[in-house]
Amino acid sequence: MIExxxxxxxxxxxxxxxxxxxxxxxxxxxGFLGPNGxxxxxxxxxxxxxxxxxxxxxxVDGYDITTHPEQVKKRIGYLPEQxxxxxxxxxxxxxxxxxxxxxxxxxxxxxxxxxxxxxVGLTDHxxxxxxxxxxxxxxRVGLAQALIGNPKVLILDEPTVGLDPKQIVEIxxxxxxxxxxxxxxxxxxxxxxxxxxxxRVVIINKGQIAAEDTPDRLSNNLSGVSKLNLTVKGDKDxxxxxxxxxxxxxxxxxxxxxxxxxxxxVLETKNNVxxxxxxxxxxxxxxxxxxxxxxxxxxxxxxxxxxxxxAGITQTEEE
Amino acid sequence: MSAVARKEIAxxxxxxxxxxxxxVYILIISIFFHPALNAGYGDxxxxxxxxGVFLIFIIPILTMRILAEDKKNGTEVLLLTSPTSLPRIVxxxxxxxxxxxxxxxxxxxxxxxxxxxxxxxxxxxxxxAYIGFILLGAAFCSIGVFCSSLTENQIISxxxxxxxxxxxxxxxxxxxxxxxxxxxxxxxxxxxTRYGVxxxxxxxxxxxxxxxxxTAMMLYMTVRVIERRxxxxx
Numbered sequence: 001m002i003e004x005x006x007x008x009x010x011x012x013x014x015x016x017x018x019x020x021x022x023x024x025x026x027x028x029x030x031g032f033l034g035p036n037g038x039x040x041x042x043x044x045x046x047x048x049x050x051x052x053x054x055x056x057x058x059x060v061d062g063y064d065i066t067t068h069p070e071q072v073k074k075r076i077g078y079l080p081e082q083x084x085x086x087x088x089x090x091x092x093x094x095x096x097x098x099x100x101x102x103x104x105x106x107x108x109x110x111x112x113x114x115x116x117x118x119x120v121g122l123t124d125h126x127x128x129x130x131x132x133x134x135x136x137x138x139x140r141v142g143l144a145q146a147l148i149g150n151p152k153v154l155i156l157d158e159p160t161v162g163l164d165p166k167q168i169v170e171i172x173x174x175x176x177x178x179x180x181x182x183x184x185x186x187x188x189x190x191x192x193x194x195x196x197x198x199x200r201v202v203i204i205n206k207g208q209i210a211a212e213d214t215p216d217r218l219s220n221n222l223s224g225v226s227k228l229n230l231t232v233k234g235d236k237d238x239x240x241x242x243x244x245x246x247x248x249x250x251x252x253x254x255x256x257x258x259x260x261x262x263x264x265x266v267l268e269t270k271n272n273v274x275x276x277x278x279x280x281x282x283x284x285x286x287x288x289x290x291x292x293x294x295x296x297x298x299x300x301x302x303x304x305x306x307x308x309x310x311a312g313i314t315q316t317e318e319e
Numbered sequence: 320m321s322a323v324a325r326k327e328i329a330x331x332x333x334x335x336x337x338x339x340x341x342x343v344y345i346l347i348i349s350i351f352f353h354p355a356l357n358a359g360y361g362d363x364x365x366x367x368x369x370x371g372v373f374l375i376f377i378i379p380i381l382t383m384r385i386l387a388e389d390k391k392n393g394t395e396v397l398l399l400t401s402p403t404s405l406p407r408i409v410x411x412x413x414x415x416x417x418x419x420x421x422x423x424x425x426x427x428x429x430x431x432x433x434x435x436x437x438x439x440x441x442x443x444x445x446x447x448a449y450i451g452f453i454l455l456g457a458a459f460c461s462i463g464v465f466c467s468s469l470t471e472n473q474i475i476s477x478x479x480x481x482x483x484x485x486x487x488x489x490x491x492x493x494x495x496x497x498x499x500x501x502x503x504x505x506x507x508x509x510x511x512t513r514y515g516v517x518x519x520x521x522x523x524x525x526x527x528x529x530x531x532x533x534t535a536m537m538l539y540m541t542v543r544v545i546e547r548r549x550x551x552x553x
Contacts, residue, residue, distance in 0.1 A: 011551070048400045052550055073402045084397035088330060100322030101401040145397070 007056035018207035031198030032187040077151035083142025087131035234288035323411030368518040382463025383477035390471040444520030451517020454530035461537035
């Protein structure tokens, strides 16, 4: 549906986007992640035809943005970082104007707009001046605007920024609901949002793609070694010694003392060997009860930081 | 009429700006018409000839926000990513400003009617003067739209167009002093001289083509300015 090839954008000497290529399949929700200034918004502005690229191509539904801009623009609904609103208009006036601008058919206008307003939760605010709406509601108007004309592709630049927690949950549900028959690219720095909504993630850093995969696989790959959080009751030296005898352990760290003679440990094993059973029997033999045993997968935060800083996972616990 | 034009016209008449500008300009026309009426000869052509210069102040205020505001508020993204092409957007913006100007023209028809009521007549000279006045307004609006595309600051936009309009108005005064090619260009571009030809009742092809193509050229340059900015901006 969307195909981006060798996209480069330079502002004078500054390279904002440096040779990015990726594809988005029809019906897919792609999470577009990156730190501030990584080139997310620039890439989105190029896909939507707002900015021209220095080199490289963008194709949407088989149409190239430089040679067939109108065909591409017809297929895209775009919510930029700052919602493009005319504050002197009411919500209905504004959405009507956008419908005209997008050349949406006039005969179904009324029902289309009321459906969209219902979907994003604006029905009660349709007669309000946009200037008088709160940030969250302006964001909704921005989203409503992007949905007009029923575009096949939605490009959403940080759609949940500035919303309160309840609104965030609602907007996420709306986006998820829209995904059934649309292709969506969504940029964000809120990582749980990505694991919640997106099927695939592209992480970009300094204008280049740093990683691309499903959220699950990204976290598995990065874990590489499995990590166990262990809480055991018993003398810490004895526990450490017992664990130390288990083969395939890469390292052990003792973190905190949680209760009287109860300590927490973090184990890392080599080659993804599962040592949980072995661990259980050895502890049982030595009468050191395991209070808690929990494998820990790398979170998206870990992935993000590691990918962006090009380092392995950093050990955060004190050793 | 395009979506952009309709939206902008509605915007002008929802805010006080159109009413204030129209009111002020009609007041100016009335002040100039008043002595003519008192003297009992009621020649509106002369009035049109006199009030043309005040468009230099009215038009920049009318056009200053037309593109600058979109740039500043980020609504430019909406316009440029819509399937409506940039030339159509610019023409829509221009038509909105021009429509407000045409409202002024429409209201000013009151004066010729008054003249007729007092046993004057509508002369061909008046028709010529009106055509010139409308063409002058179109050219001025196009300059205003162009200046509004240069900046996101409305005040700067207004000042630039005021300076350009004023320069064009007085260019012929200095043409002789400057002389040579530059003088010839100043003579050529001087709208005062050209407008004067209309108010004498002369409809020359050259002048009509000048104003129409001048307007078209300014709008074309507006499109170019916005295109260019898309390439360089961050």
